[in-house]
Amino acid sequence: MRITDAKVIVTCPGRNFVTLKIVTEDGVSGVGDATLNGRELAVASYLTEHVAPALIGRDAARIEDTWQYLYKGAYWRRGPVTMSAIAAVDTALWDIKGKVAGLPVYQxxxxxxxxxxxxxxxxxxxxxxxxxxxxxxxxxxxxxxxxxxxxxxxxxxxxxxxxxxxxxxxxxxxxxxxxxxxxxxxxxxxxxxxxxxxxxxxxxxxxxxxxxxxxxxxxxxxxxxxxxxxxxxxxxxxxxxxxxxxxxxxxxxxxxxxxxxxxxxxxxxxxxxxxxxxxxxxxxxxxxxxxxxxxxxxxxxxxxxxxxxxxxxxxxxxxxxxxxxxxxxxxxxxxxxxxxxxxxxxxxxxxxxxxxxxxxxxxxxxEPGLGVDIDEELAAQYPYRPAALPVNRLLDGTMHSW
Missing domain, CATH: 3.20.20.120 (Enolase-like C-terminal domain)
Incomplete structure (x- = not known):
């Protein structure tokens, strides 16, 4: 069950979301969330440029091995961008595994x-x-x-x-x-x-x-x-x-x-x-x-x-x-x-x-898998819109945790 496509979808139906959709040679697809609030395009780029190409041809059933490959294999470990990208892949693969098994993921x-x-x-x-x-x-x-x-x-x-x-x-x-x-x-x-x-x-x-x-x-x-x-x-x-x-x-x-x-x-x-x-x-x-x-x-x-x-x-x-x-x-x-x-x-x-x-x-x-999907045609009607989280200062102007 080899992966043949890994598509990154950015949409803004009221706020920005980043979604990874993985498709196998059997036509089974799975979706994963990769949204990092205020830094969405950083994760989208990480997925598009570095992760998606490495997924093509891999066995979608090997969830643990793929997780370790993306975590240990990247050398630059951890951090919100890397881990959100890994999460999207992992979640999409669990979605696929549930669909193949004919069971909801919790089972x-x-x-x-x-x-x-x-x-x-x-x-x-x-x-x-x-x-x-x-x-x-x-x-x-x-x-x-x-x-x-x-x-x-x-x-x-x-x-x-x-x-x-x-x-x-x-x-x-x-x-x-x-x-x-x-x-x-x-x-x-x-x-x-x-x-x-x-x-x-x-x-x-x-x-x-x-x-x-x-x-x-x-x-x-x-x-x-x-x-x-x-x-x-x-x-x-x-x-x-x-x-x-x-x-x-x-x-x-x-x-x-x-x-x-x-x-x-x-x-x-x-x-x-x-x-x-x-x-x-x-x-x-x-x-x-x-x-x-x-x-x-x-x-x-x-x-x-x-x-x-x-x-x-x-x-x-x-x-x-x-x-x-x-x-x-x-x-x-x-x-x-x-x-x-x-x-x-x-x-x-x-x-x-x-x-x-x-x-x-x-x-x-x-439903088998996660029980959620993305309507790609509808998503395309909501293009990305830049949006940043606020910052916080004390009354005297000192920067403070937001």
Whole structure:
């Protein structure tokens, strides 16, 4: 079952996506997501110039060998561009293997460990009163878990707060826009927000919050401690994860669970955090962590240390990635939560898929393979549009983590 074609498709049905489509000599095709938000063309070029030519003639059934070939054979290992490209190949090959076997991919991963995948939505608004309305909307839709983000008094913009409440997209301009940040104002406002939300919705709804790498370890410890009365399921990305020892300090001061990993690319990015039990949820995702093959390794390591999964699932991950994530989520024993930001109708039309949302759960497709495809003719009607993620500065103009 030799590979005869590997095509890179870039499309923008509301936001940019990069998709790899692999075709075999038997006419079986598979798709993989290669989207890297704000750097899409870097991955598209890596695939087109370096990866796709090397795939022609290879046996599509040899998923592990192909993964090792692309990882070890490149010499320049790791990094978001390389690992997103490898992920696209790996995901497409799993799609092909499922179609050849006549089974959904999760059956090839060991079958179901649960009936549905618990997902969380994003409730956001400028004010606390308005965010209560948004949390209620998600609760009415059946969500059992909600991430809560609000504006910070004194700041013009705040990460996670958007005009469109269902389709948040932070890449907002061809050249990166600039936001301002005050840690003091943020730390003073967040505990009051969650006090109001918990008072309104009681103990049954899972609540989450994304810090987006903006604090130092001692600041994150203060935040976690202040949120303990409100029993959050997690605080996400409390500090930049390059200095992993910093998580020890957070652990010493708070029992609020910690989730991290949406920017991680390999098992080596999280090995220390997992092994020392410094986190509770690992948020690595299929497209940025080397595909189904490598993400399964990360999840298996996490399971040994009581760390559960909480994969990234923002709108910059296409329905191809979401479909792949659901097959892994439904199969692994240490699943925790899956982020689910809905795609626009235009995106759903370009990527027809069989997964579905019902009563707070996503269910993977039962079709052979991943159960998702790309409509190439429709995709061609949405050409690439330059879009960059914002950057962040403190009030005095110092660059700060966005």
């Amino acid at each position: 090839l991963l060991g079958g179901r460990s649960r009936e549905g995948v618990t997902v969380y939505g994003h409730a956001n608004a400028d004010t606390v009163d308005d965010v209560l309305v948004e949390v209620a909307r998600y609760a009415d839709l059946g969500y059992k878990a909600v991430r809560v983000q609000t504006g910070v008094p004194g700041l013009d913009t705040t990460y996670g707060v958007s005009g469109d409440k269902l389709f948040y997209e932070p890449a907002d301009a061809a050249i990166a826009s600039e936001a301002t940040w005050s840690t003091e104002a943020y730390l003073n406002s967040v505990p009051g927000v969650f006090a109001r939300v918990r008072e309104e919705f009681g103990p049954g709804l899972k609540l989450l919050h994304d810090v987006h790498h903006r604090l130092t370890p001692i600041e994150a410890a203060r935040l976690g401690k202040s949120l303990e009365p409100h029993a959050l399921t997690w605080i996400e990305d409390p500090v930049p994860a390059e200095l992993q020892e910093g998580f020890r300090l957070i652990r010493q001061h708070t029992t609020t669970p910690i989730a991290v990993g949406e920017v991680f690319n390999t098992i080596w990015d999280c090995e220390q955090l997992v092994r020392e039990q410094l986190i509770d949820y690992i948020r690595a995702t299929v497209v940025h962590a080397g595909g189904i093959t490598h993400l399964r390794r990360i999840f298996d390591l996490a399971g040994l240390y009581h760390v559960r999964t909480g994969s990234h699932g923002a709108t910059d991950l296409s329905p191809v990635c979401m479909a792949a994530a659901l097959h892994l989520d439904i199969a692994v024993p240490n699943f925790g939560l899956q982020e689910y930001m809905r795609h626009t109708p235009e995106t759903d039309a370009v990527f027809p898929h069989g997964y579905r949302f019902e009563d707070g759960y996503l269910h993977p497709s039962e």
